[in-house]
Amino acid sequence: MSIKAGVHDVVAVIGCQKMTELGTPEILALMGRVGEVQWESGFGTTFPGYYAMFAKRHMHEYGTTREQLLEVAVKNHHYGAMNPYALFRKEITLEKALASEDVATPFQVYDCCANADGAACVILASEERARELSQKPVWLDGMGCGTASMSVLRRPNLVGLPSAEQAAAAAYEMAGVGPGDVKVADVHDCFTVAEIMAYEDLGFCKKGEGGPFVAERQTYIGGKVAVNVDGGLKAKGHPIGATGVSMTYEIAKQLRGEAGERQVPDADVGLTHNVGGIGQYCFVQILKRD
Amino acid sequence: MFKWFGKVNYTPYTKVSDFAQYLKDGHLMGSRCKKCGATSFPPRADCGACMSGDFEFYELSGKGKLHTFTKIVAAPTGFEDVTPYIVGVVDLEEGGKALAWFGDTIPEEGIQIGMEVQMVPRIFEELEEIKVYYSLEQPGTTWAKTDSR
């Protein structure tokens, strides 16, 4: 915004977070309060617990299966194994994921991202400066943000994020593109169901069809739209403050054709989808190359 | 008195603090806007429909249908002694939703989305300080009510 206003012409955006100084119960307690603290946190709600309730409801309404949910984790570990910056650089199988420990039913460990440390940076510049500074500038063509009620008890439904739908609509409109134009996307897969809801909220598939969409490999490279081919939050890791910036980094690499083994062919339009809390807010960006 | 509400309470001060006193006496209360009549559970002092700050409590039956649920195994600090516990979100008959623990009258295997449940006021008997909450029980479960207010 300060670039558009002419106040600055080059800006560094840095995201970082070091989560691992605390143990899991303390992190769960602190982050559990992303829910509504007056009527919900007193019952020991957790981050995984909220998304687990979204997952149960999604399974109930649309017949989404445990296997379909965990296919998200299998895919993201598959690509994480190719990313030198990923926290988990190991492929996993559905069997292994289904055998992992319970966290909040139906979720097991492999439905969840891990607490992580990390940092990322992107350099923003005016159009003129960007052309001077870079051989392959990437353009931020669309941005949107959306919000939803703090409490899940006051949401219209628990099978998607209204904030993501609003953010996507605004970003697509600003960029003059639609979901069908997006070749590569980084979405907020803090839990397996979150990626499935993201496909639906972003319009990559119809509401309720996110489970089959991933199981049919439509979000692998070669499918309709490559999603989280950097490993996503699941395998790359989710150092909360760094995640959004690292998504922009990944999509920029993809649009420049510099993603190596996990390069998406002909990537010309990319998208990032970053969610705050349990969907209280969401930001979507559309990025393009020349 | 809202510090009574919840196993761990993060919000001791609220405009609807009488809720906890009612709950201790066995009454489940929602709020009603005195200006436009909009009702809410959880109760709220400031109306979400017309922004008026003038509200009154009204008593709910506590009947509802299960919207979704989860059994929390990886628990936060402060809940170690009750882990694992099952949390459900309920669509209340009189409107609104509540989040609560499942109580002992409903076995884990019997829990299904869409099932009818009864929300019941509870006190943590084993604790010395006053701690109140509500739990989800079999329809037809009854409880004692008093009026200390």
Ligand SMILES: CC(C)(COP(=O)(O)OP(=O)(O)OC[C@H]1O[C@@H](n2cnc3c(N)ncnc32)[C@H](O)[C@@H]1OP(=O)(O)O)[C@@H](O)C(=O)NCCC(=O)NCCS
């Ligand atoms: C799933 C979760 C409860 C596991 O916690 P935990 O069992 O205490 O994990 P620990 O940190 O003790 O790690 C134990 C081992 O499991 C691994 N591990 C932890 N979480 C993992 C995950 N999500 N997936 C795969 N492996 C995981 C660790 O690398 C570690 O392996 P090592 O023993 O080989 O070093 C925790 O990672 C969690 O709460 N995740 C959700 C985070 C969250 O809510 N983020 C915000 C979302 S927007």
Ligand SMILES: [Zn+2]
């Ligand atoms: Zn009103």
